[in-house]
Amino acid sequence: MKRYSVFAVAREALRDHMGWERAWASPEPKKKYDVIIVGAGGHGLATAYYLGRNFGITNVAVLEKGWLGGGNTGRNTTIIRSNYLQDPSAAIYEKSRSLYETLSQDLNYNIMFSPRGVIMLAQTEHEVRGYKRTAQANALQGVTTEFISPARVKEIVPIINLDGPRYPVLGGLYQARGGTARHDAVAWGYARACSAMGMHILQKCEVTGISREGGRVTGVTTNRGDIGCDKLGIVVAGHSGHLADMAGFRLPIESVALQALVSEPIKPCMDCVVMANTVHGYMSQSDKGEMVIGGGTDGYNNYTQRGSFHHIEETVRALIETFPMVARLKMLRQWGGIVDVTGDRSPILSKTPVDGIFINCGWGTGGFKAIPGSGWGFAELMAKGHSPLCDEFGLDRFYQGRFIDESVAAGVAH
């Protein structure tokens, strides 16, 4: 793999950019791999990458029915933070956030991690108490956060309105090293690094069946033929239930649409991510200048990647109250993604009833921020059978009543 650098760009400029290699290869499937990952989204690709990097397992294929990074990786609002309340969540999200810090350098691909800070607004006394508790928990978890005053919120986000007629801003939970990254680049960077290690990324390769023998996985059937494997990782947000069904088990998951929208681009006016959970709205500004706005999920099961418009209305109203200047902006584009929501709204990183099959799903509305940490932990789980980052996120917790509930501190768990 030829390294990317300013020198490489300059060199290529002089020969009309004809010398760039493919970012990732497009090979034919082999008969068998040590590990097959189904799903070439951020989580799947990161899993493959860390299998190679941390465990030397490189006889790996990542199967993707569409185009890599085309699921929720490429359609989320790119927020990265780790100020979660519960220990297992804080552990995996903080691992992830810290990996994001150096991911551009690790992958030699600029994923534009921008630690511009994330503020979660407290707009009721109840939220104030919840976020103060989170700050206390974070201090013990090694996550740097602070509860800040309304005046400080205004200082960081001058366009905010502290005295909305309905919900005043009473403070905020601030994580200065949270931020955003370029979502597509995360998938592309991992894909390029995986390909460089000799892994196969097989796009337009749809899994139609999972073969088992004696309770153990032996391979998959795809539209590009049967492919064998020793271990199978299912990492297919939005379609997890469908794949689990093929493997013969059921998941505590429901799939719903989550919507987002962007405004037309404007000059920089907000160098921070703001989340207002009471009114279900969150906003940041992309490097292109668009205001990136996320909203709530629909209540009904849905695989259409479209949502109901009244959620957009609610989100926009909330944001006009919180950031009055957006009233004079226009919506450029709205879209939806399908998110898997579990029984406690926390993810599942787990062994399954079938030997050799592992599942990574249920990230709900908050998966993008977890990509490196999820890949790191899930690779360890697949390689070694357990991982401190994943052990609490097993399927067994729903039988035991041992939930990891993040809605405790905040209404929405983005």
Next chain:
Amino acid sequence: MLILTCPCCGVTGEETEFHQGGEAHLKRFGPGSSDDDFHTYMFAKENPKGAHFERWRHNNGCGKWFIMARDTVTLEVYGTYPAQTHEPPKNIRDAITAKRPGWTWRDFA
């Protein structure tokens, strides 16, 4: 934005008149049931790509709960019926079969 017809009062209205209540035709397991049964009842949802039976309440209307059979991929509505039943009526099943031959859902087909 879905449009729903309440089988109890007959009103056809916007989704915003209604409240979604999750999967229908669940069998409740209480004290004395096995861990597996209780887990299935609470968490192991069908979540199908296709026909889905789900509970809705006409909460900004007559207040009644009812069940809707809806396709999660096309959003086609196969019909609605009152919640006081353990299984979908035949006309609804037939409507689904016409569109999705060979479908199954828990014990229904």
Next chain:
Amino acid sequence: MSTRLATGGRLLDRSRTQDFTFNGKRMRGHPGDTLASALLANDQMLVGRSFKYHRPRGIVASGAEEPNALVGLGEGARFEPNQRATTTEIFDGLNAISQNHWPSLEADIGALNSWVARFLPAGFYYKMFMHPRPFWKHVYEPFIRQSAGLGKVPNPGDPDRYEHFHFFCDVAVIGGGVAGLQAALAAAEAGAKVLLMEQTAHWGGRAPVDGGDVDGQPVADWISATLAKLQDMPHVTLRNRCMGAGVYDHGYLLGYERVSDHAPGFDAPRHRLWRIRAGQIVTATGAIERPLSFAGNDIPGVMLASAIRDYAVNYGVSIGDRTVVVTNNDDAYRTAITLKKFGLEIPAILDARQSGGGALADEARGLGIRVETGKGIASVKGGKRVRGVAICAQAGEGAVLEEISCDAVAMSGGWSPVVHLWSHCGGRLIWDEGAAHFRPDPANPPRGANGEGFVIAAGSANGATNLKNVLADAHAAGQAAARATGHAPASGAAPQGTGDDEAPIAPVWLMPQGARYGLRMKSWLDYQNDVKVSDIQLAAREGYESVEHAKRYTTLGMATDQGKLSNINGLAILSDALGQPIPQTGTTTFRPPYTPISLSAIAGAARGPIFQPVRKTPMHGWHEANGADFEPVGQWRRPYCFPRGEEGRHEAVTREIRQTRESVGLLDASTLGKIIVKGPDAGRFLDMLYTGMMSTLKPGKCRYGLMCNENGFLMDDGVVVRLDEETFLCHTTTGGAEAIHGQMEDWLQCEWWDWKVYTANVTEHYAQVAVAGPKARALLQKLSNDDLSAEALPFMGWTEVVVAGVRARIYRISFTGELSFELAVPASRGRALWEALMAAGEEFGVMPYGTEAMHVMRAEKGFIMIGDETDGTVIPQDLGLDWAISKKKEDYIGKRAQERSHMADPNRWKLVGLETLGGEVLPDGAYATAPGHNANGQRNTQGRVTSSYHSPTLGRGIAMGLVRHGPDRMGEVLEFPTLDGGILKARIVDPIFYDKDGEKQNV
């Protein structure tokens, strides 16, 4: 130079003028002008700068597809960035500014980027700016953000009004061109209720510009006649300046009406969002002309051929004196012919087709215009405007055959049907090889709730070409829509339009077809985002082969025009690079809205005070008048405290608690949920809902109850009152009323539907006042002749009394630990009762107390608070509430869940009191540490604070918390790290800090 012609301008009122400014320069236009036509009439070719290279940008189109002419409009709180000049009607006093440049439009320092464009190909930023690491956030990113971004930031305080409008019809027709008019007419004549929307101010679309006859009369006359017919039909609604913005599931359609953008000061909302339910939607949205990809096709003065024609015919504006036309189809000849007839020069028509054009070509030649076939443009000369073109053979690599001087270039790469609205909700497309465009696939329309298609494309939006075919197609579409909504079409054929067969288009995706790199890197696809042919080819070479990858890698089609001009050309280039047919590449997803719509219109009227209206208790007005400091609680606002004079919150709360503990205080408890549960099976039902036994409660008595969810967690608590044998009144928390009532109905209707129980949520029917404190009885007895003694009304009893002349239910319940009565009266009498209590209580110094005093007093008494001690992960057993869980019952909601291993785990954290050794107040939410770290390096913990207050009664900090094995560890000292790095030590104590034996409440 571009200028106003002496003739032409069918949309103008030349008898009047309107003054406006552009970048402060005074200019003049006529009513009927768009900002774009008026700018061109004033020779303002340069209107903006592109996103990436800050290239000079001129107007390229005449409608909604315009990517370049974006301006900031208005001033102060009405300033709005990124307005398209081509869809902005001018008015007197309009102020526009151009965007994305510094220091000025003419001399933009950012244009330096253009000089180094060779070093900034698609995706360059993914390959650099990685070292040193902090530089991305602090150096590179700020620089990129500043140079990107287009428009200026608007200001807060938008003073305009916006509204929503609900509309129901059989058939909604989008687009008021000839196709839309005819489709609407055909549907209306069948009896369907029809809505016809047109995004511009004018009806008829482009047909009057292109000409032709319908049923023997000029098309413009036919448009007027048809419009008049529709206006006379009572079941037809017509709206211009109203765009079909988005098509959503189950036939939901959004319309975006710009009511008064063109007439500021007019007393009307600015925008109106139409929420439409239509049985059928007809998309008669026309087609958009495609640019051609040749070097320098972005230089101001290079425009769509149709746009140049529009400006001449509609606005009497010429772009230049000498216009070179370059095309791959017959339509662009119309521009040449039109301009020639205006007396302008056409140095040449360059037709890339070897075989040339049809009848229109002959007509052009007849006018003496030079027509060159098989030729194209090698490059355009000029910087901020066109100076000339170099001609080459289309089949070659760009060797220059001749240079022609000109000041405008009219280009046409063919027409793409506007399929956006068809596609928003899942309508599929097919590639029409002959016409070289994607058009709707009638076999795969968007499908509605009944599984049937609900969108029909009509006219050129459906791929129809000339007037004849468009009208026939639209007529059929209108009839089909009527039929689908149950209306039999009237007999009668479609009107007959003229329509000559044109010579077929030849797809030309790159000009010349073998253009070398130097030309390809100057052949623009996306003008706003600066994406060129070479960028798409680079993406393909690097493996970004999916159309979505190519789009995202190069930003093609991601600008504010969403690729209306660039997408098809881009994916054709991509297909060519990949060596695959265009349909295999496919399109990116079309998402709403069709063009950007204002966020304010989406919000509608629900802004400011009516954004989530506040629920108010009957006493709310009194609280406001008496200086209450409110906090939001659910949809309510409740007084946090009632500060007096200069008092802070803490002082006020302290005073309210002292007064209540020492004498008497009043709490407005009206927000508490109140649900009537009635029927022969009411007791049995409540036994399932509550953990405790409610069926054994005697009429006249009250009992505290806990409600769990089926997952075992404690969700709500409150006092249940048995009103009579068959009737219970269940109190819930303030936030819980609606949800609990909903759940009750859920269980009753969906699980135990044979049980005879009715419920009713009567929360707002009653005002409720807590009268608490040692003098509570004395105060009430002043206002009532009924016996309120402990014998007549013991603790946890209730009765009906008359207080201050109002019939009231009075409950002997206490959340403060004091002697306490709660009075419930009809809501309408609440304020009178409250005022009577305040007046009668004067001798006792009575004061209202707020939620915070309530919280402190309940914590002093060791009462749990839902939301503080519980957070959705706590079960009653954690809180020492086993006494409120019936052991006799076989079942209640949550019981099975609580048997699971983790919930029965003896290591669960349990409720205790916490007392700091130094009397300090523990921080909210603080954790008690345990030795060591876990496997993930996090500090081990063994408990946490759930409530923490300064107790004025005890004069020190008190707290409640959950601690592992807590109740067994009384007297042990725990360490609570504080956020400033210190440690507070606290002893585990009984959670009841005040009046452990209940002597005060039970008197």
